[in-house]
Amino acid sequence: MFLLYADESGTPGGADQEHFVLAGFSVFERSAHWLSLELDKIAAIFNPQDSHAVELHGAPMLAGRGFWRKFDKELRLEAIKQALSLIDGRKFRIFASVVRKGAISPNDPVHYTFQQIVTRFDHFLARQHVHFNNTQRGLILFDKSSKEAPIQALAKAFKLDGHDWGRLRNMAEVPAFIDSEATRLIQLADLIAYALFRYYEKKDGQFFDLIERKFDYFGGVQHGLHTVV
Template sequence: MFLLYADESGTPGGADQEHFVLAGITVFERKSHWLSLELDKIAARFNNQDPNSVELHGAPMLSGRKFWRKFDKEDRLNAIKDALRLIDGKYYRVIASVVKKGAISPQDPVYSTFQQLITRFDHFLAREHTHFKNPQRGLILFDKSSKEAPIQALATEFKIDGHEWGKLRNMADVPVFIDSHATRLIQLADLVAYAIFRKYEKQDNQFFEMIENKFDYFGGVQHGLHVSV
């Protein structure tokens, strides 16, 4: 089974931010443990005695809020970049959708980005089957949020009734929502989504540069990034 660890960045409503991002990393089930261990090493830089108490989240790490206030900015930024470098583009690939809310109004940014995310993941799984003789199901794991109910409903709708481009055929079940504290890979998804958000919202490429060649691709074509701005 392939897992897609996913998170959002930005707010779907309100005028204070122009963009909304939904992004994730594809991970084959047997590799998730090893990627988590590498992320643990990065967290241990900030609390070697209890690295599990350290959550890697982009916004507070960049701004130095709360727990992160006592650490040098350079150390915080290097930790974000080192975590993003772990996504090698071979075993782990990024799938993401970013929208400028005004460009798709009145469509709901959550609907738009989730449809892109889940269908691109479904197509990734179909290619694994067709071109690499690797038939696998997929499961999306989201950070817990207030959007759990609408995303679950959308996933069911897309599977039963279809989406704009057809029906989902490779999902094992509807998305699962878990606390980011329980898994490093949700934290990594947060860093990915934040890197993309910073690029489009703030024209800050310093984190995006770590992942710009890590999006899902096949046959020389990038399939993993959808941009509607």
């Protein structure tokens, strides 16, 4: 089974931010544990006695808020970059949808971006079957958030009634929601989404540059990144 860990960055409503991002990465189930251990090593830099007490989240790390205030900015930035550098484009694939909210209005940014990444992940799974004789199901894991109820409703509708381009055919189940405190891989999805948000909202490419070539890609075409900006 392939797992897709996903999170959002930016707010779907309000005029204070132009962009909304939903993004994540796929990992084969047997590789998830190894990746989590590597992220634990980065967290341990900040609390060697209890690395599990450290949550890696892009916005507070960059701004130096709360727990992160006591650490030098360069150390915080380097930790974000080290985590993003763990995404090996041969093993892991990034899927993301970035929208400028005004460009898709009156469409709901959550609905719009969710449809994009879930169908692209579904197509990735189909491609594994057709081109690589690797038949696998997929499961999407989201961070618990205020969007849990609408995304659950969307996922159920997509599975039963289809989406704008057809039906989902390779999902093992509707998305699950887990606390980011419980898994490093949701934290890594947060860092990916934040890297995209910083790039499109703030024109800050220091994190995006590390993942730019790691989106799902096949046949000379980049499938993993969808933008309406």
